[in-house]
Amino acid sequence: MKTDEVKNIKHVINGNHIVIPIETGYIKPNDNLNSIIDPAKEIMEDGDYLVIAETPISVSQGRLIDEAEYTPSLTAKFLTTVWSKYLWGYVFGPALKIKERTIKNLRRLPKETEAHKEVVLQLYGLKHALKPASEAGIDLSNAPGTCVSLLPENPEKVAKDIKREIGKDVCVMIIDTDATYMKNGKYFTGLPIAIEGIDADNGFFGYVKGQLSENMGSTPLGCSEKMDVETALKIANIAEDYQKLLSTEMKTIHSVKAVLGSEIDEVTIEDLDSITHTPAVIIREI
Structure with a gap:
């Protein structure tokens, strides 16, 4: 799909980037990721980014x-x-x-x-x-x-596999909304995993230190390419900015009832499948 054809599909502009959502039903345990990969194959151009939230990857892996x-x-x-x-x-x-x-x-x-x-x-x-x-x-x-x-298993390998299936010169990134922080030019997160260049698995101690540091936004967990941390964080946060626009965003357990009308421990797969999910976005520089 050529860039000038994007006007015919759903998208938003974020600075000098076009953000194109990939909308799906609920990706169930042990499902494949074709509902993300197939539209990405059709829409993406060389140089684009495909940013995927960690949860649909984890659920598809059966990590429940x-x-x-x-x-x-x-x-x-x-x-x-x-x-x-x-x-x-x-x-x-x-x-x-x-x-x-x-x-x-x-x-x-x-x-x-x-x-x-x-x-x-x-x-x-x-x-x-x-x-x-x-x-x-x-x-x-x-x-x-x-x-x-749980967090996905080997997100870097997953990102590389998805890129291979798309078959274009694109970058695939899997992210988590938990924060990466920076202090004295060093990047770190409390999360158990992150891309190279972000010190991970700091748990509580990373969280406390993070409150006294600069919050850099969402954490890239795995990427199909070697990428500097600054660029990876920038792309991850453009994707997160789009998610914040969605009325179906369920960022915490307390937002589940507002979106689905169900108590957190009574949610069914049918409930989850009743709303439109946006597990990934394509990001393209203008």
């Missing part, structure tokens, strides 16, 4: 965990109630001036969060469980029932 199968330990209960809800919701959070939305969400953490903390403890350890929210990049908002999705 049912938190109802986990019995919270005393440590998980302490981390949920005393540590996250009260100390971070009322003391540390306000003192460090974290997002007001995050503080409100911490103050109303449901009891089910105890099982979530247990999952984090068992799969990622205390370093990540100490983080008051968004621990280890686990997504609670785009999975059915009491399931959550």
Whole structure:
């Protein structure tokens, strides 16, 4: 598709970039990614970027965990109630001036969060469980029932495989909305994984240090090309800017009911499939 034909398809302009959404139904566990790849093949030109959210990749890989199968330990209960809800919701959070939305969400953490903390403890350890929210990049908002999705496995390989299927000289990137921070010219994130050049797997300690550093926006997890961190962050944030425009964005568990009309632990695959999803965007320089 030639650039002058973009006017005939849905897109927005962000600075000197065209952003073209790829809209799909809900990508289910063990589905292929053809609903993303096929339109990308048709629309993309050499030099374009395809930026994909991490959750549809994870779900397609079957990386779902049912938190109802986990019995919270005393440590998980302490981390949920005393540590996250009260100390971070009322003391540390306000003192460090974290997002007001995050503080409100911490103050109303449901009891089910105890099982979530247990999952984090068992799969990622205390370093990540100490983080008051968004621990280890686990997504609670785009999975059915009491399931959550972990970060994708080997996102760099996935990005390279998708580029190979598209068959053009494009760049494929998989991102997470959890932040990358910068201090003294060094990039870091609390997430377990990130592209080369971003120090990853810092968990709680990266989160705290991040509150005293510059928030650089979404984190690129894997990329089909070697790319400098500054460019990768710029492209990731253009994609995230588009997601923020969507009425169906489910950034937190508390936005699920507003979008789907279902309680978080009652969401079905049919509910998730009832709305239009935008798991990826194509970004093209003008």
